[in-house]
Amino acid sequence: MPNKQNEQCAWWLPQEVAINACRHYRLGPLHIYLQRQSQQWLLAHEYSTEEVLQVPCHAEVSMIPVHLTSQRYLINQSQASYQLLPRLMDRPVVVKTLQPVNLPPNEQTTLYISSPVTLSVMLKGPDLLLQNIAVQRLSDTWFGPSTQVGELCYADKTHARHAKTELSVRSHRAVTPVTVHNHSTQMLSIDKLSIPVPFLALYALPDGSLWTDPVTLSHEGLQALAHFRTGKLSAAEAIGATLLSEPIQKPEKHSLVRAFTDIFSD
Structure with a gap:
């Protein structure tokens, strides 16, 4: 069974997500939201002015916050895997x-x-770069x-x-x-x-x-x-x-x- 703490540390590893599930990541001042739907992916991000957390965190949330404008990526059949790859x-x-x-x-x-670092937000299988986002x-x-x-x-x-x-x-x-x-x-x-x-x-x-x-x-x-x-x-x-x-x-x-x-x- 995967170690939860190791998953939090190695946040750059490929992840799988179910249809209609939404993931939230916080890396330093950056918040990223990713939501998979049957024929599209939604991506949104913002920067926090609060004190920067040293430890990265990610979790499932119900939806992307309504105050954010999401980028839509239309795909005939959305892939189940994605990756936030630091560069x-x-x-x-x-x-x-x-x-x-x-x-x-x-x-x-x-x-x-x-x-x-900068994050390359990738879909996996086949690989598709959605966006590059600077952490700071x-x-x-x-x-x-x-x-x-x-x-x-x-x-x-x-x-x-x-x-x-x-x-x-x-x-x-x-x-x-x-x-x-x-x-x-x-x-x-x-x-x-x-x-x-x-x-x-x-x-x-x-x-x-x-x-x-x-x-x-x-x-x-x-x-x-x-x-x-x-x-x-x-x-x-x-x-x-x-x-x-x-x-x-x-x-x-x-x-x-x-x-x-x-x-x-x-």
């Missing part, structure tokens, strides 16, 4: 640290930075040394945790380990980081948390960024991990360096 955002996420972070010369540290609404920001050089990103805030024990499980956000090396002779001040999430894979861990491939940044002092690379989850981090999605984009040799320009200031 990383389609643009880099610029995260501003809530407190100043300083790294002395010849030191290195690993920061654990989370960013919200983020504002746009331009990241780069000038208005001519840089790229359009999403803006967010982070606690920049430096110990895994400080992390709380928030299943609507994916954690990226960011290792920073300061090879310069001056103190390195980190005010914000641009996390290139389109270039990272997304994984689910048994405890319900979401993780991405790690990122390594090396600061030489002469430039804002001298070296950048992505990696794979360590053996310890990858225990029981399930790959949910491959990187949206493949990194090009020079584009990532440009994306991280002007992160640091001495």
